[in-house]
Amino acid sequence: MEKIRKNHRPLILVTNDDGVMAGGIKALxxxxxxxxDVVVVAPDAAMSGMSHAITVKVPLALTKVSEExxxxxxxxxxxxxxxxKLSINALFEDKPDFVVSGINHGTNSSVSVHYSGTVGAAREGALNGIPSIGFSLLNYNADADFSTAVKYCRMVFDYFLREGMENGIYYNVNxxxxxxxxxxxxxxxxxxxxTEEFEKRVDPRGKIYFWLTGxxxxxxxxxxxTDEWALTNGYVAVVPCSVDVTHYSSLERLKQREMPLFEK
Incomplete structure (x- = not known):
């Protein structure tokens, strides 16, 4: 497979967690x-809730679907x-200029950011020093109307394209x-x-299993x-996120204590 080279235009990697055929990725x-220039690399099936999971037990395939x-x-x-990760290492001659992920079918606000495969892809971009944004729409339907989301995603992307992004920062946009x-x-x-509630069920063979609800x-x-207030009140929510998860106030507090267990 010949590696993709940059030309005079920005090179934009587009991915998602709903799969390569999802309406949201077409909208993005x-x-x-x-x-x-846009290169889409997306899962061949839905991968919602995968967070930052990577594949280590089976080999990965990369197949071209279309080109224009x-x-x-x-x-x-x-x-x-x-x-x-695969795109950076196997597909591109140089790193892409941007990574954008989504548009997810459903919210990734508040603590959902930790479970989201959409945001996980943006985080991976930031880990590699690439300006990255995850986009989500508060509609879980496969046939969701993305027309308004396209407008605002374009506005947000255009802003960061012009203004730049800090290294190690990625954005979660709902x-x-x-x-x-x-x-x-x-x-x-x-x-x-x-609040997670597991619904207990029994399959036709009498085996008990549990279905996640909540x-x-x-x-x-x-x-x-907060992002939840913004969304509830009709605003697009833009949250800057960091790949550095150090809690600095706790770090400084621990340094000030006389604790022989820890070295300062």
Whole structure:
């Protein structure tokens, strides 16, 4: 497989966790295609909830699906993070200029960011020093209307293309469903929890199994500086995220203590 080379236009890697045939990834290609040459590398099946998982027990395949001027589409049996890693190592001669992931079918706000394969792919891009953004739409339907999301994803991408992004930072962008959006808010991740309930079932052979259900609880619904508040009130939520998970105030507090267990 001949490696892809850059030309005078930005090279944009597009991926997702809903699969190469999902409506959301087609919408994201539409959103960013006018800004550069687009290469899609996406899972060959749905990979929702994979977070930053990588494949280590089976080999990965990479198959070209289609090609036209300014757009190449590939599929792989790997995870969203695999899509980015594999592309960088096996497909591109040089790293792409941007990684964009999505548009996810469903929200990735608050603590869902930790489970999201969409965001995991953006995080992998940031780990490799590539400006990266994950996009999601608050609609879980396979036939969701992405027309408004395309508009706002294009606006956000255009902004960061012009203004640049800090190294080690990636952005988690969630778009409300529907046609009426009030604007775009930069905000923080809301503190929330998933109340997970496993429904107990019995298969035809009498074997017990469990099906994950549950619902999200916003622990600070009154605070207007969070992604959950923004989405509930009709705004696109843009949350800057860091690949560095060090909690610096705890680090400094531990350094100040006389604890023979730890070296300063």
């Amino acid at each position: 290609v539409e959103a960013v295609r006018s800004f550069g 001027e300014g757009l190449k589409v590939y599929k792989t049996n790997g995870t969203p993070a695999d899509c980015v 778009v409300p469903d529907g046609q009426t959006i009030k604007g775009i808010k930069v905000c923080r991740q809301a503190r929330g929890t998933w 619902y999200f609880v916003n622990n600070e619904p009154e605070n207007d500086d």
